[in-house]
Amino acid sequence: MSTLSTATTAEGTSPDLPAPPSASTTARSSPWRWAGPAARLPWPVALLHLLSLPLLLGSLLTGLRLSIGHGLLPPALDAALPMGRVADWHLLLALAWVLVLFGYLGWRRLRQRNRAAVAGRPVLSRAARWHRHLLVLIWSALVGLIASGAVLYLSLPGLSGRATVILHLSLALALCGLLPLHLLVTAWLRGFSGWWAAFWPRGASRYRRWTQGLALGAALLTAAWAAVPPSWLSTPLRMTAIPTRLAPQLDGATDDQVWALARPVSVQTVHGANSASGVAVTLRAVHDGDTAYFAVTWPDPTRSGVHLPLQKTADGWRVIHEGFDTHDERRWYEDKLALMFSRSHAPAGGSFHYGAKGAARGQHAMHSGLVDVWHWKSLRNPLGTLDDSHFGPAQPRRAGEPRYTAGYRADPAEAGAIVHNWQWFSAERVLPKRLPRSPEQLLPFRELPDPEQPGAQIDWSLSWYQTRPYTAELDVYPVGTLMPSVLIRDGYEGDRASVRAFANWRDGEWTLELARALKAPGEFDLDLHSGLAVWVAVFDHSQTRHSLHVRPLSLVIEP
Incomplete structure (x- = not known):
């Protein structure tokens, strides 16, 4: 590739190009x-x-x-x-x-x-x-x-x-x-x-x-x-020191006095499903010497609480979805948000890979080390904690595994389970695990809400303990009956429940409050310290297509 030369000699030719042939x-x-x-x-x-x-x-x-x-x-x-x-x-x-x-x-x-x-x-x-x-x-x-x-x-x-x-x-x-x-x-x-x-x-x-x-x-x-990643390009996320007595109450609101002391940082996330213009996320952080607290707010006109509902048909039950069979549901899914922490400032902490084991959109895995992932799900994290996860080495594929997730794994849990209400997934037909004890339990779920309609939706879930095992004799529901697919059994215990969380949607905005010890509670967690790279991703009723930002935030813990 040649270059454009504007300076000329007295004979009228460019010094970087020879004279054209006469x-x-x-x-x-x-x-x-x-x-x-x-x-x-x-x-x-x-x-x-x-x-x-x-x-x-x-x-x-x-x-x-x-x-x-x-x-x-x-x-x-x-x-x-x-x-x-x-x-x-x-x-x-x-x-x-x-x-x-x-x-x-x-x-x-x-x-x-x-x-x-x-x-x-x-x-x-x-x-x-x-x-x-x-x-x-x-x-x-x-x-x-x-x-x-x-x-x-x-x-x-x-x-x-x-x-x-x-x-x-x-x-x-x-x-x-x-x-x-x-x-x-x-x-x-x-x-x-x-x-x-x-x-x-x-x-x-x-x-x-x-x-x-x-x-x-x-x-x-x-x-x-x-x-030595270029952390000098990062935006600082300052974690203000506070007395223990001012620790915020986790209630999904930022009206505690402590949040007025924190310095907010906004980051624009882009390329997510159902958010063509991107999503601006505001983060605040404080600590009392032992525990770190985060407040995360972002706009969302719709509180999405529907997750892959079931519908009775003449041939049995089916999952209402528009892409779940390819791990790309973007309509019948709840709102989610993820925070990622990494020692590396490379994009996604160096965890994002395209490879033979991955899909066209790539997957997360680490050759060494880990990325700490705090994955909040509005419908499936209702009991005061979120899903503490991580990106680690890519795992081998397992027979019968419905979705290969490479290095993405949940942290170990000692107890607790939130499960889908079907035996095996099929795009055409599924067999439920359980049915409500009473048909009246399905009255709030008589109509599907429009996922794109602004406003709040109820949570489409059932308690495991208010249902009973499925049998053909109990399945007397008429064609067209709708039923939630999420069964909440118990909250997680152990490392998977190490991050406390509470969220609230109000007037077109989510507010999520988080708390975790500064010291890593388990082997799949990272200590929260200055210099740690931070990313945030928003899932607007989307399974996997989240918004993102390439340039990380850099955690600064003030004394």
């Missing part, structure tokens, strides 16, 4: 020539070409893989694209692009300042003028890619939605179309030997030293990225 030259020989070495370029220009090739290839392949996860490209391309921590590599390549392009532009600026002023306008052939316009388009695409990528990384409110992702992908594909044109025009102007000359410049000895230095710098940058 009319007499083109009359004697074809411009599509293999013989005759083309004039070499300055070494920074050649270095830009050399570095752009691997950066472009790596950015394109990782970006296409991420686009499949966003549903912008067909999953059929999955096997031809890279796997693993693709998001990490895409971000690292973007940083390398910024360093290379700004380094080159800095050299151009210094060169122009140190050169004597020249007079006259360039005299270029028509092909050379078209080439200049082509280079302007190439540079515009590169600048647009960097700008749109920065917007997506920073999760800027109102700008980081699906439209920006589509723009970013479109610019990358446009660049792929412009570069072959660049090669063809270069061959027309300089011959095919101009391709080689673009990588081997004047002052080759100095070029070799710079190339070796940049290779060493790239290796050091990669090592630094892996060992």
Whole structure:
């Protein structure tokens, strides 16, 4: 890829491009020539070409893989694209692009300042003028890619939605179309030997030293990225110290005096299902030296309390769903929220992978260490705790496992169970485990609420102890009868219940209060300390398609 040069010599030619062939030259020989070495370029220009090739290839392949996860490209391309921590590599390549392009532009600026002023306008052939316009388009695409990528990384409110992702992908594909044109025009102007000359410049000895230095710098940058993540890019989440007597009461409200002392931090999450414009989440945090308290608020016009309801049909019972069989239910599901804590500031703590064991949208697993996950579910966490989980090493698949979750696992529980009311799931028909003791228990569930209708929904669940085992003799319910599929048996005990939680929905907003010891209560938890990376994800009545933000918050525990 050549560069756009605006400075000209007195003869009217660009210093970074050789003079176009004269009319007499083109009359004697074809411009599509293999013989005759083309004039070499300055070494920074050649270095830009050399570095752009691997950066472009790596950015394109990782970006296409991420686009499949966003549903912008067909999953059929999955096997031809890279796997693993693709998001990490895409971000690292973007940083390398910024360093290379700004380094080159800095050299151009210094060169122009140190050169004597020249007079006259360039005299270029028509092909050379078209080439200049082509280079302007190439540079515009590169600048647009960097700008749109920065917007997506920073999760800027109102700008980081699906439209920006589509723009970013479109610019990358446009660049792929412009570069072959660049090669063809270069061959027309300089011959095919101009391709080689673009990588081997004047002052080759100095070029070799710079190339070796940049290779060493790239290796050091990669090592630094892996060992010391760029936490300085994170937004601090300050945890204010409070006296124990001011500890908040967990009631799903922020009217306790202590929350007025905490400093709120807002983060824009994007790309979640049922929230095209994204979800802004506000977090507050305090501690009393032993226990950490969090208050999390986010807008949601609908309090979604329906989770995969059952309906009686002429052939038996069925699960009402629109994607649960592919682990992608986005309509008949309750609201959820997750907090993730990691020692690494890499995207998702380095847990997000594309791989042969994963689906097109990727899965969470760790090669080493763990990510502590606090998973709150509005319907299935009703007894004062949430579902304490973690991302660890990917587990082998188990026979009969309905859904492979790679490294996502719940922390161990000593007791407690919240279960689905069916024996085995089938998209067409299921056999319930239990039936209500009395038909009157189903009266509140006579009609399905509209998941998109603003307002509060009742919780579609039954107590295990108010039901009895299913038998065909007891199944006298008429066709069309609706029944909750969630059976609440007992609250969890043990490590899985180490995070206390209480939530409340009011006037189009969820408020979730959390409490956990600063010291990790189990082997699958992390100590809460300064420097810990924090992410938040919102599930708006969605099973797996949550909103996200790439740049983490960084926990700061004040003394």
